[in-house]
Amino acid sequence: MRYRFLLIPPFRLPSETKWGYQTLHLEADKVKEERLMNAEMVLPYLEDVEWDLHPGELAGYGDWPVETREEFTFAANARLPNIREACESGNYNGIVLLGGGEPGFLEAREICRKFGVVCTANAHSQMYLATMLGNKFSVVDISGVHNVYYRDLIYQHQLQNRCASIRNIGMRLPRPGTEDDLQLREERQKALSGKKSIAVENAITQAEIAIKEDGAEVITLGCSGVFWLRPFIECGLQKRGWEVPVLEGYSASITLAKLMVDLGVNASGITYMGDHQIQLPDKIHV
Amino acid sequence: MRYRFLLIPPFRLPSETKWGYQTLHLEADKVKEERLMNAEMVLPYLEDVEWDLHPGELAGYGDWPVETREEFTFAANARLPNIREACESGNYNGIVLLGGGEPGFLEAREICRKFGVVCTANAHSQMYLATMLGNKFSVVDISGVHNVYYRDLIYQHQLQNRCASIRNIGMRLPRPGTEDDLQLREERQKALSGKKSIAVENAITQAEIAIKEDGAEVITLGCSGVFWLRPFIECGLQKRGWEVPVLEGYSASITLAKLMVDLGVNASGITYMGDHQIQLPDKIHV
Amino acid sequence: MRYRFLLIPPFRLPSETKWGYQTLHLEADKVKEERLMNAEMVLPYLEDVEWDLHPGELAGYGDWPVETREEFTFAANARLPNIREACESGNYNGIVLLGGGEPGFLEAREICRKFGVVCTANAHSQMYLATMLGNKFSVVDISGVHNVYYRDLIYQHQLQNRCASIRNIGMRLPRPGTEDDLQLREERQKALSGKKSIAVENAITQAEIAIKEDGAEVITLGCSGVFWLRPFIECGLQKRGWEVPVLEGYSASITLAKLMVDLGVNASGITYMGDHQIQLPDKIHV
Amino acid sequence: MRYRFLLIPPFRLPSETKWGYQTLHLEADKVKEERLMNAEMVLPYLEDVEWDLHPGELAGYGDWPVETREEFTFAANARLPNIREACESGNYNGIVLLGGGEPGFLEAREICRKFGVVCTANAHSQMYLATMLGNKFSVVDISGVHNVYYRDLIYQHQLQNRCASIRNIGMRLPRPGTEDDLQLREERQKALSGKKSIAVENAITQAEIAIKEDGAEVITLGCSGVFWLRPFIECGLQKRGWEVPVLEGYSASITLAKLMVDLGVNASGITYMGDHQIQLPDKIHV
Amino acid sequence: MRYRFLLIPPFRLPSETKWGYQTLHLEADKVKEERLMNAEMVLPYLEDVEWDLHPGELAGYGDWPVETREEFTFAANARLPNIREACESGNYNGIVLLGGGEPGFLEAREICRKFGVVCTANAHSQMYLATMLGNKFSVVDISGVHNVYYRDLIYQHQLQNRCASIRNIGMRLPRPGTEDDLQLREERQKALSGKKSIAVENAITQAEIAIKEDGAEVITLGCSGVFWLRPFIECGLQKRGWEVPVLEGYSASITLAKLMVDLGVNASGITYMGDHQIQLPDKIHV
Amino acid sequence: MRYRFLLIPPFRLPSETKWGYQTLHLEADKVKEERLMNAEMVLPYLEDVEWDLHPGELAGYGDWPVETREEFTFAANARLPNIREACESGNYNGIVLLGGGEPGFLEAREICRKFGVVCTANAHSQMYLATMLGNKFSVVDISGVHNVYYRDLIYQHQLQNRCASIRNIGMRLPRPGTEDDLQLREERQKALSGKKSIAVENAITQAEIAIKEDGAEVITLGCSGVFWLRPFIECGLQKRGWEVPVLEGYSASITLAKLMVDLGVNASGITYMGDHQIQLPDKIHV
Structure with a gap:
């Protein structure tokens, strides 16, 4: 097959955790389709792909999903x-x-490029694709520290002039200390079973405020724990009269990886220089 | 088929012109594979596409390829x-x-969006894809006014902070007044037949200077009359020790259109607002 | 006379149209003073000018004023x-x-420069003059797609860092599909005859919000169909305690053309390069 | 007359100074045409103006022309x-x-606005007019500290994204400690009497390098002591094949002041707020 | 001692003025600790410093504190x-x-550098230190013209991309024409004696709005007449649940001066070039 | 004591490594003064500090110093x-x-802030301090991938508009595959023993080119393996006539930490939000 992709989760939670969310804590021996988050939404993008789903590296810092910068570095280190x-x-x-x-x-990306393997990721893919669809994008995210961590990514990707705002749905992923908060797990279940869900309501409303007030003309999603909201937001905006594209990370990254394979291109060998480079520019431009 | 694409040339030259170049002046009744510029390079991207090639609208301003801003507007108007x-x-x-x-x-894009049709174009696709591959890109182009016209596009697409330079190969397309110049047609023929070609030499050298001095980390191509240079530049850079991706417009635009069809997204209805909009933001952010 | 100017309308509507507005549909054989939009406001700027008013090229896309990007290109093409x-x-x-x-x-501008003729236009003149008067400007415009088209101009002119917002008066020019909307024609007539006009009220209020909230310190006007509002906004802002300059396009472009004639300068021969250039920079900076 | 202008020199040197330059040290009782720097070049712009030339305030810090930031503040203070x-x-x-x-x-400008008087100045006028003529401008200046002082002005006027470079002619104004340097006074005399002048040669060469290498598409002049070079640079560039406008400060500021009087506008009352303002924005946007 | 600092007030008011504020009008023969504004807050930073407090130069423009750009230049000139x-x-x-x-x-800074003396100032120190503590800062200031003067400083220091807003406490310093306004002197007295003070309330509220709405993540203070508010704002924000650093100018400038002395560095000899420079860059980059 | 600091190395190499450099591979039981890199240069800054030097976490990825992005993440993870x-x-x-x-x-910084501990680091401290000393800074670094990793930091810290270039000394740290290159270890030894050293020559020359051509007005150092070059560059530039401050990371970070302790401020609780925040802004501004 043209595309031979490995999907790698950011981390895996122990199956016995009480902070599980979606498939993050499923046992590694389940079939990949079951372990894939939002499978029904994502599988169509994998139809022409020979794919594996890595079990994910067990989280070392605790048994809840990452949100802080510290936790993200532990996860980064573990999956490299x-x-x-x-x-x-x-x-x-x-x-x-x-x-x-x-x-x-x-x-x-530095590692993959040396092996001639393309590498895509959920924030980078969404953000850059968003800039190809409209003027500015906003991010709809969970609330709290994840927002400012996510902003770091926007600065790193140099897209501050194209990001209108980072807004949140007023809820977080399961985590010690959030026991008394409104639970996203429950709100997601409600939505999926066709009931009214505060998570959905908030997401649509925040997306709409981003459009009406902040200057967003495309909507992207922050934490993968809110990716399931894509069709709900898309539909909710449409009902309110807005014709605004909504992206989520999995489909964005899978299709972008395909595009790069199709074009026969990979990341630049200067931007993602390896450890033994034949040629160097006179200086690095910033 | 999943993809049903129409490719539309920027214009068509009369077949009897003495300023013909590549396929721009081929008769409209030739088969599409023959009329497609750089067919051998581009056809692989169309394998899974049901495609037509529009004959192109006959150039009204003269019988040579567009280069000035004035000529570009005539071409734009004619194909809308x-x-x-x-x-x-x-x-x-x-x-x-x-x-x-x-x-x-x-x-x-404004027109297509209303019909739910995605629309891509050669500068926009290349530039934005380039930003996903590396830090800054340079444009290798024909020489003269086309460079500053092309810069207008970069400003329009708001990518000035990601463009390192626009460099040229020291030659232009055929055109009244260029009779005594080195002819790109001939230099292209030389290259395709395996001979040494100044066009190729210049293109590789300008790409290399862009990388060494200007800060380019990805190379894109300007005028479609130089798109055939992609493999020559790619290979030339590699030989000189540079691992830098090189893009050209046709493949970039075809694969981007596929990606947008796959994702089920189109341009933002705010950025590319139609003439009767249901909802409007409080103000337009600039 | 020192100044010998030709004023060229963006297009002309057929006189029998039902979408006429101000002088856009007046017959071409009327005297120029009658055909000149907002003549009473503009004629003083032409006192020391030997001027003609081109009849304007008949709109080819329909018999209503331009608003969409598509219509603007048709108009551009027709008057070149x-x-x-x-x-x-x-x-x-x-x-x-x-x-x-x-x-x-x-x-x-590309064409005119080669002939040693200066060329000015209503958005460019207003915007740049606005930056000489204060920190940021806002645009007060008709509503809808014209706003985002106008934003394209701001990006093209690289003034995004000086534009606070584009706001609208909640009305559009006459156009198929707007029959049931509030009519700008009528609101204009009311204002000119000294009656209360919603167009005027909205314009002053939007200008004030732009100043109070968006950071505007100068007001400019977008579509030429709202240029007549200049004195009303100026006066309305003053009454509400704001000392903020208000510009409109005709006077801005006429006086800027005079300034350029006086200084003996024209557009740069690099920025607006012609088709046969003697000298070229080493590369084009973006 | 429509225009009633006062021209105010930055300072006046004592007539007995040995650091005099052009008219800076002429006695205040000379007729204004004699005291006006580069009168032959500037008088045409004053033909339709009722004008006075202020004698200038005697320099308090010494008897040489200003170059350092410290000296500029003394001059600013003295003429307010x-x-x-x-x-x-x-x-x-x-x-x-x-x-x-x-x-x-x-x-x-803060003072003048309150009195309804327009106020223009040589750097601001040149720079902003330059941005209306082409993409980026370079400044050709005397050498040394004046260049970095001048850069402060560019930052203050927020035009860093439109300035390609500040280049110098390798000479300074007369000043203690410059006795052994090449004398600009002498080089200017040579030029005016039709002889070869290093000041002229350097100025043309620096302007050309700015165009070829730095990205300048318009040339402006820094210190008023080099304004006399305008026609020499203009002509020199033309001879070398460059069609690039060259501005100097006096004509730029006079014509801009006329434009503002013609348009009936003055600086924004928010940007140049007075000490007792009726209305204030909710916050000041930066 | 390692640090030998001279503190220089911006100006001094005559002791008999009716527009005195804090210590600005104290007689020059008072001991320095008494003449130092907000001594209790500032003295700890001077413990390891051998310091003098210059009496300040008597204001020449009037007997009230500076607020307009004009007055600031008089003060600048007087203390140089x-x-x-x-x-x-x-x-x-x-x-x-x-x-x-x-x-x-x-x-x-230009002067001091030549003597090897470091020089710091209250806006520069606060702003730059703020950028080291968080993403964007807002300025809480007195109201009116001082805000736009202060914005000039932000542009001069090139920090517009890091400043979220300039907000004001709705009061000004004592000044002719402000007799009927709420008096900052009184409100300050109330606050210091533990009473409810509108100045304090407004300052906290404006800081909070800057954080909640404008994007401020650090708070700085504008006019030195509001520096006393630092602990009140800091404490007020904390009470409302915000963990946001608050800076004031005196401590920021004193500690920054110490840091520069410790590091053995001073301002760059290019940025703050003296009048006789040995070496010059090829051009000045802007 | 006022300052109680812990210095934490980025990693520690096994003592038996053949890729040791400076003190990176010294045994953890040596006294801290011996383990401190460039102790003679750094100890003066620690005189008034009660300090410990952490042994550093043993490198897990290999026994050579970090240079690639991958290695940096391993180091980050290990020391958190x-x-x-x-x-x-x-x-x-x-x-x-x-x-x-x-x-x-x-x-x-996220971790430390919650504990009320200030945290500084070598790139951030140098860069931001550099912006307080002059217009733009350049980085002098080892060559290769470290340069582009370092550029990531500059984007993360949002200082691209203040960085003139990243230049390198043409050598790298010891590392598998560099056996045949010129050895920085040896060149450093030569310099310290007063001999001519290519590392020193290159560093001065690159710093000078950065100043003459790139627009640098302050010099900073990239990899800590070149921090020892500070006095050599400082002195070399001075000899060539340049009065440009040179910073290195240890002293910059120590003095900045002192300043923050002195001011009683720490990083913003919004920028470096913790995992359970009391108050949140309405949205995160980017």
Whole structure:
């Protein structure tokens, strides 16, 4: 097949955790379709792909999903050896990093490029694709520290002049200390079973405020824990009269990886220089 | 088929012109594979596409290829009705505008969006994809006024902070007044037949200077009359020790159109607002 | 006389149209003072000018004023030959392009420069003069797609860092599909006859919000169909305690053309390069 | 007359100074045409103006022309009372600040606006007019500290994204410690008497390098002591094949002041707020 | 001692003025601790410093504190000779310019650098330190013209991309024409004596709005007349649940001067070039 | 003592490595003064500090110094637990992260802030201090991938508009595959023993080119393996006539940490939000 992709989760939670969310804590021996987050939404993008889903590296810092910068670095560090191993296996021509905060993306791209493997990640793909669809994008995210971590990514990707705002749905992922908060797990279940869900309501409203007030003309999603909201926001905006594209990370990263494979291009060998470079520019422009 | 694309040339020259170049002056009744510029390079991207190649609208301003801003507007104007007609036909889910200077792209996108048809063009696709591959890109172009026209596109697309320079190969397309210049037609023939070609030498050298001195980390091509240089530059840079991706417009625009069809997204209805909008933001952010 | 100017409307509507507005549909054989939009406001700027008013090229896309990007390109294309002809006539040392959206301005400037004729247009003149009067400007415009088209101009002119916002008066020009909307024609008549007019009220209020909230310190006007509002906004702001300059396009472009004639300067021969250039920079900086 | 302008020099040197330059040290009782720097070049712009030339305030810091930031502040301070007095006299509707480094311009504009008097200055006028003529401008200046002082002005006027470079002619104004340097006074005399002048050669060469290498598409002049070079540079560039406009400060500021009087506009009352303001924005946007 | 600093007030008011504020009008023969504004807050920073407090130069423009651009230039001019004299004395290795609007700072730095004396000022120190603590800062200031003067400083220091807003407490310093306004002197007294003070309430509220709405993540203070508010705002924000650093100018400038002395660095000899430079760059980059 | 600082190296190499450099591979039981890199240069800054030097976490990825992005993440991850432990110990009010590429700085700052401990790092401190000393800075670094990793930091810190270039000394740290290159270890030894050293020559020359051509007005150092060059560059530039400050990371970070302790401020609780925040802004501004 043209596309041979490995999808790598940002981390895996122990199955017995009480902070599980979606498929993050599923056992590694489940079939990949079951372990894939929002499978029904994502599988169509994988139809013409020979793909594996890495089990994900067990979270070392605790048994809840990452949100702080510290936790993201632990996750980045943990999955880099898996990425290198996947490159060395020669089995893949593309690695798709799962996880809205794309821990380890720049490092992974550095590794993959040397092996001629393309590498995409959920924030980078969404943001840049968003700039091809409209003037500015906003990010709809969970609330709290994840927002400012995510802003770091926007600065790193140099897209501050195209980002209108980062807004949140007023809820977080499960986590010690959030026991008394409104639970996103429950709100997601309600939505999926066709009931009214505050998570959905908030997401649509925040997207609309981003459009009406902040200057957003495209909507993207931050944490992968809110990617399931894509069709709900899309539909909700449409009902309110807005014709605004909504992106989520998995489909954005998978299709972008395909595009790069199709074009036969990979990341620049200067931007993602390896450790032994033949030629160097006179200086590095910033 | 998933992709039903119409490719529309920027213009067509009369077949009897003495300023013909590549396929620009081929008769409209030739088969599409023959009329397609750099067919051997581009056809692989169309394998899974049901595609037509519009004959192109006959150039009204003269019988030479467009280079000045004035000529580009004539070309833009001439092909807009064809674009509208193609949308109305219901035959296509994507329109790929051919032509490095993408005459009429913003207008075309405005039209296409209303019909749910995606629309891509050669400068926009290359530039934005380049930003996803590396830090800054340079444009290798023909020389003269086309360079400053092309810069207008970069400002329009708001990518000035990601463009390192626009460099040229020291030659132009055929055109009244260029009779005594070195002829790109001939230099192209030499290159394709395996001979040493100044056009190729200059292109590689300018790309290399862009990388060494200007800060380019990705190379893109300006005028579609130099798109055939892609493999020569790619290979030339590699030989000189540079691992830098090189893009050209046709493949970039075809694969981007596919990506947008795959994702089920189109341009933002705010950025490319139609004439009767249901909802409006409180103000337009600039 | 020192100044010999040709004023060229963006287009002309057929006199029998039901979408006429101000003088846009007046017959071409009327005297120029009658055909000049907002003549009473503009004539003082023409006192020391030997001027003609081109009849304008008949709109080809329909019989209503331009608003969409598509319509603007049709208008641009239609008037370029008239501009070239005027340059070739040798009768003028300045061409003033009428029309808030300045269709064909960059192209016209390219043409005019080669003939030593200065060329100004309504958006460019207002915007740049605004930056000489205060920190940031806002645009007060008709509503809808014209706003985002106008934003394209701001990006093209690289003034995004000086534009606070584009706000609208909640009305549009006459146009198929707007029959049931509040009519700007009527609101204008009310204002001119000293009655309360919603167009005027909205314009003053939007200008004030732009100042109070968006950071505008100068007000400019977008579509030429709202240029007549200049004295009303100026006066309305003053009454509410704001000492903020208000510009409109005709006077801005006429006086700027005079300034350029006085200084003996024209557009740069690099920025607006002609088709056969003697000297070229090493590369084009973006 | 429509225009009643006062021209105010940046300072005056004592007539017995050994550091005199052009008219800076002429006695205040000379007729204004004699005291006007580069009168032959500037008088045509004053033909339709009722104008006075202020004698200039005697330099307090020494008897040489200003170059350092410290000296510029002394000059700014010294002429502000004269500006206020001129406003209070009611004799003028425009004040033109002479001096390339425009000491006291922002302060003067603050004062003048309250009196309904327009105020222009040599750096601001040139720079902003340059942005209306082409993409980027370079400044050709004397050498040394004046260059970095001048850069402060560019940052203050927020035009860093439109300035390609500040280049110098390798000479300074007369000044203690420059006795052994090449003398600009002498080089200027040579040029005016038709002889070869290093000042002229350097100026043309630096302008050309700015165009070829730095990205300049318009040339402006820094210190008023080099304004006399305008025709020499203009002509020199033309001979070398460059069609690039060259501006100098006096004509730029006079014509801009006329434009503002013609348009009936003055600086924004928010940007140049007075000390007792009726209305204030909710916050000041930066 | 390691640090030998001279603190120089922006100006001094005559002791008999009715527009006195804090210590600005105290007689010059008082002991320095008494003449130091907000001594209790500032003295701890001077414990390891051998310091003098210059009496300040008597205001020449009137007997009220500076607020307009004009007044700031008078103050700048007046204190420059004192700064030069202090440098020449050899008594100091640091000069700390007091006054929120830092009149004469660039000039002073130019002078001091030549003598090897470091020089800091209240706006520059606060702003730059703020950028080291968080993403964007807002300025809380007195109201009116001082805000736009202060914005000039932000542009001069090139920090517009890091400043979220300038907000004000709705009051001004004592000044002719403000007799009927709420008096900051009184409100300050109330606050210091533990009573409810509108100045304090407004300051906290404006800081909070800056954080909640404008994007401020650090708070700085504008006019030195509001520096006393630092602990009140800090505490008020904390009570409302915000963990946001608050800076004021005196402590920021004193500690920054110490840091520069410790590091053995001073301002760049290119940025703050003296009048006789040995080496010059090829051109000045802007 | 006022300052209680822990200095934490970026990593530690096994003592038996053949890729040791400076003190990176010294055994953890040596006294801290011996383990401190460039102790003679740095100790003066620690005189008034009660300090510890953490042994550094043993490098997990190999036994050579970090250079690639991948290696930097391993280092970041490895030292975060040590940083958290140090905070929890209550022994310190400041943590100074050693290492030019500051692995884990943002994460460390997030952790430290919650404990009221200030945290500084070598790139951030140098860069921001550089912007307080002059217009733009350049970085002098080792060659290769470290340059582009370092550029990531500049984008992350949003200082691209203040960085003139990243230049390199043409050598790298010891590393597999560099056996045949010129050895920085040897060149350093030569320099310290007063002999001519290519490392020193190159560093001075690159710094000078950065100043003459790139627009640098302050010099900073990239990798901590070149920090020892500070006095050599400073002195070399002075000899060539340049008065340009040169910074290195250890002293910059130590003095900045002191300043923050003195001012009683720490990083913003919004920028470096913790995991349970009381108050949140309405949206995150980017």
